Amino acid sequence: MRMGVPMLKIIENYIVYVFLVMITVNVFLFLLLLSKKIYTKLSIRKKKVIQEEYEKSLATYIATNEKKELTKPFGFLERKIFFETVIKYSSYLDGNSKERLLNLLEKEKLINYIQRKIKSKNPWKRKIAVYQAGEIGIKYVVPELLKLLDSNDRELVYITSRTLIKISNDKYLKNILVRISKGNIMEKPNAIALVDMVDGDITNILEEVMRLDSTFLNAIALEIYGIRQYEQGIKWIKQMVYHPLKEVRISALKGAIGLGDISEGEYINALLTLSVDEDWEVRVFVAKLLKKIKNAESISTLETMIKDPNWFVRHNAGLALIKQGENGLRSLIDLLSSEDVFARDKAWEVLQKEMVFHKLLAKIDDDELREKLMEKTAMTQLGEN
Amino acid sequence: MITLIRYFNYFILFYLLFVNLVYTAFFIVSIGSIYISNKKDKYWSYKDMIELSYTPPLSILVPCYNEDETIVDNVKALLSLEYGEFEIVIINDGSKDNTLKTLKEAFNLQSIDIPYRKQVDTKEVKGIYVSNQVENIIVIDKKNGGKADALNAGINVCQYPLFTAIDADSLIEQDALLKVVRPFIENPSVVVSGGTVRPVNGSVVDQGFIEEIRLPKNNLARFQVVEYLRAFLFGRMGWSAINALMIVSGAFGVFNKKVAVDAGGYTSDTIGEDMELIVKIHRIMKEQRKKYKVAFIPDPVCWTQVPEDKATLKNQRKRWHKGLIDTVINHKNLIFNPQYGVVGLLAIPYYVLIEMLGPIVEIIGYIFIPFSLIYGVINLRFALYFFALAVGYGIFLSIGAILLDEYSYKKYEKISEYLILVLYSILENLGYRQLSTWWRFIAIFEYKRKNNKWGDMNRKKFNN
Numbered sequence: 016m017r018m019g020v021p022m023l024k025i026i027e028n029y030i031v032y033v034f035l036v037m038i039t040v041n042v043f044l045f046l047l048l049l050s051k052k053i054y055t056k057l058s059i060r061k062k063k064v065i066q067e068e069y070e071k072s073l074a075t076y077i078a079t080n081e082k083k084e085l086t087k088p089f090g091f092l093e094r095k096i097f098f099e100t101v102i103k104y105s106s107y108l109d110g111n112s113k114e115r116l117l118n119l120l121e122k123e124k125l126i127n128y129i130q131r132k133i134k135s136k137n138p139w140k141r142k143i144a145v146y147q148a149g150e151i152g153i154k155y156v157v158p159e160l161l162k163l164l165d166s167n168d169r170e171l172v173y174i175t176s177r178t179l180i181k182i183s184n185d186k187y188l189k190n191i192l193v194r195i196s197k198g199n200i201m202e203k204p205n206a207i208a209l210v211d212m213v214d215g216d217i218t219n220i221l222e223e224v225m226r227l228d229s230t231f232l233n234a235i236a237l238e239i240y241g242i243r244q245y246e247q248g249i250k251w252i253k254q255m256v257y258h259p260l261k262e263v264r265i266s267a268l269k270g271a272i273g274l275g276d277i278s279e280g281e282y283i284n285a286l287l288t289l290s291v292d293e294d295w296e297v298r299v300f301v302a303k304l305l306k307k308i309k310n311a312e313s314i315s316t317l318e319t320m321i322k323d324p325n326w327f328v329r330h331n332a333g334l335a336l337i338k339q340g341e342n343g344l345r346s347l348i349d350l351l352s353s354e355d356v357f358a359r360d361k362a363w364e365v366l367q368k369e370m371v372f373h374k375l376l377a378k379i380d381d382d383e384l385r386e387k388l389m390e391k392t393a394m395t396q397l398g399e400n
Numbered sequence: 401m402i403t404l405i406r407y408f409n410y411f412i413l414f415y416l417l418f419v420n421l422v423y424t425a426f427f428i429v430s431i432g433s434i435y436i437s438n439k440k441d442k443y444w445s446y447k448d449m450i451e452l453s454y455t456p457p458l459s460i461l462v463p464c465y466n467e468d469e470t471i472v473d474n475v476k477a478l479l480s481l482e483y484g485e486f487e488i489v490i491i492n493d494g495s496k497d498n499t500l501k502t503l504k505e506a507f508n509l510q511s512i513d514i515p516y517r518k519q520v521d522t523k524e525v526k527g528i529y530v531s532n533q534v535e536n537i538i539v540i541d542k543k544n545g546g547k548a549d550a551l552n553a554g555i556n557v558c559q560y561p562l563f564t565a566i567d568a569d570s571l572i573e574q575d576a577l578l579k580v581v582r583p584f585i586e587n588p589s590v591v592v593s594g595g596t597v598r599p600v601n602g603s604v605v606d607q608g609f610i611e612e613i614r615l616p617k618n619n620l621a622r623f624q625v626v627e628y629l630r631a632f633l634f635g636r637m638g639w640s641a642i643n644a645l646m647i648v649s650g651a652f653g654v655f656n657k658k659v660a661v662d663a664g665g666y667t668s669d670t671i672g673e674d675m676e677l678i679v680k681i682h683r684i685m686k687e688q689r690k691k692y693k694v695a696f697i698p699d700p701v702c703w704t705q706v707p708e709d710k711a712t713l714k715n716q717r718k719r720w721h722k723g724l725i726d727t728v729i730n731h732k733n734l735i736f737n738p739q740y741g742v743v744g745l746l747a748i749p750y751y752v753l754i755e756m757l758g759p760i761v762e763i764i765g766y767i768f769i770p771f772s773l774i775y776g777v778i779n780l781r782f783a784l785y786f787f788a789l790a791v792g793y794g795i796f797l798s799i800g801a802i803l804l805d806e807y808s809y810k811k812y813e814k815i816s817e818y819l820i821l822v823l824y825s826i827l828e829n830l831g832y833r834q835l836s837t838w839w840r841f842i843a844i845f846e847y848k849r850k851n852n853k854w855g856d857m858n859r860k861k862f863n864n
Binding site for chain 2: 023026027030031033034037038040041044045047048049051052053055056106139140142143145146147169170174202204205208326357360361363364367368371372
């Protein structure tokens with residue numbers, strides 16, 4: 016019994032047909048690949064020469080600010096490569112330099128090109144154009160950018176915000192912050208990174224943001240106070256350590272970590288109340304903060320925290336104690352005899368690491384303390400031989 | 401008998417049609433994904449990622465077993481990667497050679513007692529060492545327990561929220577970490593991100609850095625270049641597009657540490673620990689109804705040594721297949737289970753029906769051909785046309801992958817290298833593919849549960 020002869024014939028005809036199509040497609044793909052490769056090879060060689068030339072002249076221009084170092088690109092490929100090179104080195108160029116380079120690239124044409132792309136229906140072209148506008152500092156596109164800020168596309172909102180900051184610094188920062196506080200459009204680290212790109216004093220904007228009823232923006236502002244070391248943030252940090260949301264309390268602590276050792280009793284006391292916070296994530300940041308605040312109260316708080324039920328809190332408390340100078344060291348040496356196994360192990364680890372990485376024994380001025388350490392650890396200068 | 405042969409032939413025909421439809425779908429999805437990925441690179445500033453504070457710190461886990469020839473170069477190359485804050489955790493899994501001694505000498509290691517959280521169970525850790533030259537290196541010396549066990553020890557000791565596992569015989573490109581971590585910054589629901597792996601054989605490597613990318617000279621390695629291109633450029637791209645990626649290569653993947661620990665870490669009693677972890681992550685995230693994404697980025701490249709001799713390649717392929725069987729058996733209740741969405745309804749059935757059982761169907765198909773001819777179920781012309789079509793389709797997929805590579809990444813510079821790749825994509829259908837299928841077929845019958853030895857791979861020093 017055969018495989019149904021007519022059926023077999025029909026299948027065979029189909030197979031032959033598909034096979035021929037396959038052969039054609041494969042030959043077409045091969046020719047496409049070959050021609051693409053030949054074209055790429057030739058254009059890469061040509062591009063490389065032009066690119067090297069522009070990179071060299073742009074580097075000299077950045078170093079000397081002498082316009083004569085730059086030759087005006089005339090051909091399509093040259094203009095394209097020049098544009099790409101400017102984008103590549105844009106972070107080394109100030110506004111005036113970019114303006115001069117734009118003029119070399121036939122400013123009007125370029126602006127029209129970018130504006131057209133920003134209005135494109137293709138989301139990728141739009142995003143690329145927005146990014147390029149920021150890199151080369153095209154101010155004329157700001158109205159379009161402000162419209163794009165209302166988009167629901169997370170990436171587009173991020174790139175648009177970045178471009179607005181690159182072009183106008185803090186001018187539209189409030190618009191950006193208000194936008195990103197709505198609809199979960201941006202993650203906090205990305206928002207902080209954006210604000211961090213702004214040059215100059217932004218305390219007034221942060222003050223306004225802290226008065227807004229948005230915990231998301233409040234948290235960002237608190238962290239920025241720390242990153243930029245604005246002491247104007249102290250009053251807000253003091254207030255926010257009592258916030259019901261742990262994320263805001265953590266941001267307050269991050270702000271405080273950035274500010275460092277501020278000797279203001281009321282402020283420190285407010286922060287130390289968080290050492291017994293119900294959330295371990297908050298307590299971890301208290302331990303991290305105490306690496307920066309060096310006093311007897313910090314040491315006694317850390318001695319308690321190194322016995323915390325949570326591992327991360329204990330770990331950070333151990334690391335913070337060694338930052339407390341000789342008193343912290345004394346405390347760590349005493350912890351080597353603690354009944355708490357973890358506190359003992361942590362103290363041991365921290366002391367060993369300090370010996371290996373930072374030549375601890377050689378750094379101790381107090382002979383008695385050095386001897387005590389050597390006696391307790393029963394070792395010589397580990398890592399210092 | 402004839403009826404059986406006839407129905408089996410129909411089955412083969414429809415099976416091949418189904419498999420090819422799946423691959424074609426992957427191809428189409430991958431073209432779109434690569435287009436998007438290329439566009440994204442044009443509006444993303446990796447310089448920002450290095451300079452600004454939002455890039456999460458990363459632990460690089462380097463498990464090693466008898467790697468004394470390459471480990472130092474490899475670690476030195478890792479130290480020079482473009483990334484903000486990272487640590488390198490090298491786990492010596494009871495090597496019998498001088499791996500630990502070599503590391504001690506190269507980085508001036510000091511033994512240190514570090515209390516760590518044993519979040520995942522592992523074999524005994526004999527010692528932990530830190531370098532007094534380089535502060536971000538930590539070496540764990542432990543009893544042999546297999547690669548998964550070594551990685552788990554690394555997870556216990558590492559301190560950052562993200563970790564990546566990189567094989568000690570692999571090299572990653574300078575900016576690869578930035579690129580592979582990018583999905584975590586873009587999308588907070590990303591829990592795993594993987595990059596592309598390519599064979600490094602034949603390339604010029606100097607002290608852990610790739611000086612010049614070249615095609616391997618060895619035939620087996622060349623076949624594997626084509627295979628890797630196909631697997632990564634559209635297999636994984638395709639699955640990633642529907643969030644059903646089941647494998648992030650053990651050679652190069654970044655994980656959210658908390659999620660990996662919640663999933664129980666790497667499974668020690670399996671040989672396919674990389675796939676097993678990803679499936680476990682899919683599983684717990686689906687069970688906990690959490691929003692998550694397993695991402696794949698085609699551009700960051702990890703270069704790895706591939707086997708150049710038949711025996712090693714055979715072992716590797718058998719190991720991979722046994723690993724696949726392990727994972728499928730461990731998670732059999734996911735198959736066609738709607739609770740697990742596309743993972744249960746598409747991905748796992750694909751791995752069972754096409755990847756796991758494919759070799760059986762293919763081998764039986766070859767066996768049935770002479771019988772079909774003898775009993776006159778099909779004629780020789782039909783058989784030849786059918787084989788030619790299968791080969792033609794295989795070539796189409798391979799050339800498609802090579803073309804995607806040329807359009808996007810252009811890793812190989814010479815025209816002759818692309819011509820060689822096309823030639824090998826034709827030749828692989830005439831022996832290599834059948835051999836590989838045969839090894840996977842044997843693996844099914846040799847399969848034993850709970851076999852977790854390190855694979856024997858003849859490591860070579862990189863070409864200088």
